[in-house]
Amino acid sequence: MPATANAPRARILQLAKLVAADLRRGQMTVGLETVGLALSHNPDAMIVVLDLLIKEVGKKRPNDALCEALLFMMGQALDETRMAVEGGSEPAKNLVEEVRQKLVTAAESGLLPPEVMMVIGQQFTAAKLDLGDELRALILALSEQAASHGPSLSPDDITSHYAAMAEAFVHDPFLIHGQLSEQLAAFPADQRLVIVGSFVASEVESMREAALGWLLDSSPSVVQQVAQNLVVAAQHGGLSAASAERLVMMRPWLTEAVQAPLDSAVRACRQRGLQPAARPSAQISTVIASGCDGAGAQSVFVILKRGRKLALASLLVKQGFGVRDAWVREDLSRREADQFLAEVGDQLDTFDASPEIAQSLIAHHLATNIARQEPPPFGLVQFLEAVSSGQVRPERMGTELLIEQLLDGVPPERQSPKAIAAALADSKLWPREYAFLQSWFEPSEATSATVGKAGTKKQREDAVLRVLISPQRGRWAELLGWTAKAAADEVEGEERIDFALVARELLGDRAVAEIPLAVWIAKNTVAASAN
Template sequence: MASAIMEQAPELALDLPDLMVAENGKKRPNQGLLTAFGFMLGQGIEVLRYGLDRASPDAAATVAELERRLLEMGRAGRLDPALLLVVLQHYGAAKLPPGDGLRELMAGLMERAEEFGRQPQPGAGPGAHFADLVRETGGDPFLIHGEMARFGHALPEEHRTAMAHAGLNAEQAAMREAGIGWLLDEGAMVRAAALDSLAGLAENGAISPVMLRRLIFLRNWLPEGERPGLDAVVQTCRRKDVTCAPLPQATIVDVAASGIDGAGAQSFFVLVKEGRKHAVASLLVKFGAGIPDAWVQHGLSKREADAFLMRIEQEVELFDASAPHLAAVLAHFLAIGLEAGKAPPFGLLDFVETAGLSAVNPGRVSVDGLIGSLLEAIPPARRKPASANKAVKASALWAEDYAFTDHWFEDDEDVNQALSAKKRMSDAKRMDLLLADILPARRLRWAEIIGWTAALLRQEEANEDWPAFALVAAELRGDRPLAEIPVMARIAWASVEAWKHRGGGKRGQGRS
């Protein structure tokens, strides 16, 4: 319910910090109400981040106003560090970086506070906190870094730099192992500090065999200019006779993947047997963004793992995949992320190790290369023009068998402006407008999405539809008019419906 409300009116997020501050200031704050306000704020921020992805000026204006109000409240002394941290952690959960002003405000509030929960003030003797964190996480470096990064997301780059230095020079081995994650921070200063600390550890022989393996693994995940520094660390380790730990033995039980949604996002789930226990590893990839998220749930019984995957399948349509297909997807989206200047999450190392994948390096697959490899796998008799025509015609019915294609649509500011240009226009004419003026420039994007969909469906042993998807992707790389490709007409129709859903059909300037 809250998600639907915030999706319709994300600007409601503007009032929630005031409500949270008012409730928090009471003698006996209602924790349930505070949690509800926080949840709604998180939902609103996520919707706004989605709007920013679509270059929505409405979303950009709302985010700017939210930050302005938070800064005003902070400067007026109405925000305490704990409450602001909650707000900024919602920014982190939504993958929306807070502005520098909010991070500076957070740092200033922390410095003025005499005591702030169990979080350390950067540079203020974090040993006791590190010991607590290691104990609470069972020494899992990925959980440790997740906690540190969740907190660090709210702080300026120089504070995260101090956190990286402190973690990598901690006396606890688990903290040092977790410190590798700072190499993937968004801030160049943080990454440089992490490399500098690792160089010192290498000289002192304090890099473990597992750390060395992980450094080698993520070497090509770094910006090209930062790789020589990591190479020097690895060379020092080898000079010090540090052996590289082998990958843990992994027995993959199952690999499944969702379809690709209209935003270009796709999830993978890998069920792995780890001794007597099981693990579920999850990966999120996204066109144009790379790899936004990766995590692993370890220590599950077979029953717990099966129940976990069953819950996912109740919410998302899943398809059989394979380890080779997963490796190809990983390599492709690592390259996409590097090109976009977005590092993968540290949890990707946990995912790769758990799945037993050998070194995964960035390797972009061109759209034409992808489609070409798919066409080569189709018997020549099924690649003739008559087969292509049949596949194109059949695309009208894809949504009946593949529900995720029902969510294929365009929803950005260009679409909003095109559809809002004329107040009186039938839906049919709006569809024609998109097919003529907007979608032609996006043929490559949809050829790529449909091509990767074909590659996924090809992994299913009994699937007979993947050649049709491949043929339609090939047609999109040709000159067949979009109006003659039913799936593109359906995408145009769904785009109009999405625009109307966001208010476009009710006012002259619809929300994008």
């Protein structure tokens, strides 16, 4: 996230007005989709957006459309900034801290209304960024203050409220959970327990189904109590067949202490005669997978045919972080699906793939989620219901085994020294062919120190290759190996073989200076540092 010149307020205000116009028309234009990326490239820009928001909401007659646009821009920029934070960018970490402090100061000074603060808090959660103790406590206090000024609710009022909420989200448990989990993220675990417990006990079935999502809460105490609540609900006939099947699917992702009550809940459902829920018939028409970008992110998109309508299933994983996002969008027309695929093709290098690549990625990255004690998103259940035929268990695949499987069955002559030499030579040209390689560089803070010690550009590149790239060659081999996996089903071309051969050389003993792709990563690192 390179620092550039200060962001002109007038230009960002003009951008906000364009975003407001797009939002008013309900059109997801390219500009609207990339506004977060543009803002994240300039740390000053997000601060200017926040300043403009504070100024606008403080007016006697604020422009609601402009406020909505500025909030949208904040959310998009936070999402992009989180990727930089995960990549180890120190400027990105500093930016998040600056935004936190500015929000605290503004709220304590009465410059930001509670409802705006709570929206921004939800945006932090959606972007998977930590609110920090001070900002979390402030948002919680504002939420409790708002609740204390509202009317007290009777049990009938609460039932009606849940029914109205479920109706607003078309009784989709994944949509309900997505909305509520962001709102509840600022609450301490003990308060989340009480609220989620009311979802489990709700008379509205879709609210009870949404409660399953808190089995993937970040707090072990919340997860354990939700599991116990689900046992009680199952014993009293409160769980549907679909919920029982989802418990079975999620079971391998949870600790043994949580698996035991889930087994009891499923048994109670089976004893009531509930059979596995029939899934709506769907035909998979298109599967595409992207290569890994420099931060390790990789996507899979699946188009499914459901009767006359189409559905789009999306999966995002990230090396070292696990399954990051998954969702399904229903009721798309063929035109909407084709437009989406075209936009993805413009933004990402994609390969024709199969559902098996998604299952392999999920199994591998779930193991990372468990190792980091960071549960996958509830949307993964929805994705698997749409795309997969059953349960996917966490199982990390080592890079060496991955490459071995990719090259299994490849003729010996295609793996000969001559073929390896040709693949290595071709790797010098890959950055011109594949856009994802433009993001392959070391973002480490050690880059500046390493680059600064060398003299000429060539000396800086050699230093980066020796000091930074060589110790990380296993990581780059892993990214290239999973890119090869994404390309494994390509009908034309043999990219996956060449990718796998070069990945094997990165993983082996060959001098890193003899691997053109590694040399290019060093050059790209120096160029990124200069920018």
